[in-house]
Amino acid sequence: MPEGPVPLSGDVPEATGWSADTLITGLEQPWAAAFLPGGDLLITERPGRILRVSTESMTTTAISGVPDVYSGGQGGLLDISLHPLFEENGMVYLTYASGDENVNRTTVGRGQLDDNTIHDFEEIFRVFPDKDGNQHFGSRMEWTSDSTFAVSVGDGGNRPQETTGILSREHAQLLNSHLGKILHLNQDGSVAAGNPFENDPDAFPEVWSYGHRNIQGMAIDPKTGNLWANEHGSKGGDELNLIQKGANYGWPDATYSREYWYTRISRETSLPGMEDPKVVWTPSQAPSGLMVYTGDAFPEWQGDLFSGGLVGEQVRRIILDGETIVGEEKIPIGRRVRDVKQGPDGFIYVLTAHDDGELIRITPE
Numbered sequence: 001m002p003e004g005p006v007p008l009s010g011d012v013p014e015a016t017g018w019s020a021d022t023l024i025t026g027l028e029q030p031w032a033a034a035f036l037p038g039g040d041l042l043i044t045e046r047p048g049r050i051l052r053v054s055t056e057s058m059t060t061t062a063i064s065g066v067p068d069v070y071s072g073g074q075g076g077l078l079d080i081s082l083h084p085l086f087e088e089n090g091m092v093y094l095t096y097a098s099g100d101e102n103v104n105r106t107t108v109g110r111g112q113l114d115d116n117t118i119h120d121f122e123e124i125f126r127v128f129p130d131k132d133g134n135q136h137f138g139s140r141m142e143w144t145s146d147s148t149f150a151v152s153v154g155d156g157g158n159r160p161q162e163t164t165g166i167l168s169r170e171h172a173q174l175l176n177s178h179l180g181k182i183l184h185l186n187q188d189g190s191v192a193a194g195n196p197f198e199n200d201p202d203a204f205p206e207v208w209s210y211g212h213r214n215i216q217g218m219a220i221d222p223k224t225g226n227l228w229a230n231e232h233g234s235k236g237g238d239e240l241n242l243i244q245k246g247a248n249y250g251w252p253d254a255t256y257s258r259e260y261w262y263t264r265i266s267r268e269t270s271l272p273g274m275e276d277p278k279v280v281w282t283p284s285q286a287p288s289g290l291m292v293y294t295g296d297a298f299p300e301w302q303g304d305l306f307s308g309g310l311v312g313e314q315v316r317r318i319i320l321d322g323e324t325i326v327g328e329e330k331i332p333i334g335r336r337v338r339d340v341k342q343g344p345d346g347f348i349y350v351l352t353a354h355d356d357g358e359l360i361r362i363t364p365e
Helices: 168-173
Strands: 007-010 018-027 030-035 041-045 049-053 060-062 078-083 091-099 103-115 119-125 140-145 148-152 181-186 207-210 216-221 227-229 238-243 279-281 287-292 305-309 314-321 325-332 337-342 348-352 356-365
Touching: 030 337, 030 348, 030 356, 041 356, 049 078, 049 348, 078 103, 078 140, 119 181, 140 216, 148 216, 148 227, 216 305, 227 287, 314 337, 325 337
Parallel strands: 007 279, 030 078, 216 287, 287 337
Antiparallel strands: 018 356, 030 041, 041 049, 049 060, 078 091, 091 103, 103 119, 140 148, 148 181, 181 207, 216 227, 227 238, 238 279, 287 305, 305 314, 314 325, 337 348, 348 356
């Protein structure tokens, strides 16, 4: 394969050996899913609800103790993640938009889940600066150890959206802003040790990587420790990136994206000192949830990435050889895919992003 990113402009082959079953309908803009140790599933709905799904009866129960969120546009209740030691401490982590249409930001909070109630919920991290509007909050979490996690933050919005008097997208290149970044935090929301800019007085010490537009999918490969992220471009130029400590991923100075009215955002697709994407999707897939498959139900898929697509209405299997992408296949869903998760049974579970959203299970044919 050639060095550098591989733009995929056309169709890709359909994966074989799978079938899909719709398990639940009637979800309201579901955004993220997390499996509990007993096999039940927690699902966030963007308006501000969490449902507990019994994977035996496929019945749902509302979870109480959920924080108030700003629900508008792309904002609302977003990701959910269990602490790696959940069976000992019961801690559940959430990302969400807080504030209102005029003053808002991505926020991280946590609480202790007991039966169907979250107790003692607390905000542990608030993105700075505040912004207005309802675009580009991110946001996904991935645990990097038993006590540290990464969280993605969107750049704040499309042109002509401004934050602190400049185009919001320009914050992605500013190290004294959380917008357009991946941050690395301790379990209590404080700065994780060893972050790349912790000794730079002109940078926020939480920053792990920068130059991102709007990451809505992150996954850590448990075998290699590699952190992968897929992020939305603008009118094409969606990216899959292998995240490196302290690296700059180019947005908006180097990008394959165009404005929504088709003019170029930048004449550069690659610049010195900036990381090239591993894959560029044009036309857009609008990549969402991302996972690394490690189960036994699909042995030939082990170690590959699976990326949901909102515009593509499919799940993409991204075939890896180490850190090299050697091909792609599609699993057509026919609805906007928001999240993709591996279940304890080794099957793949998909959330569709609609007011009548679905939980779909992919099993061997």
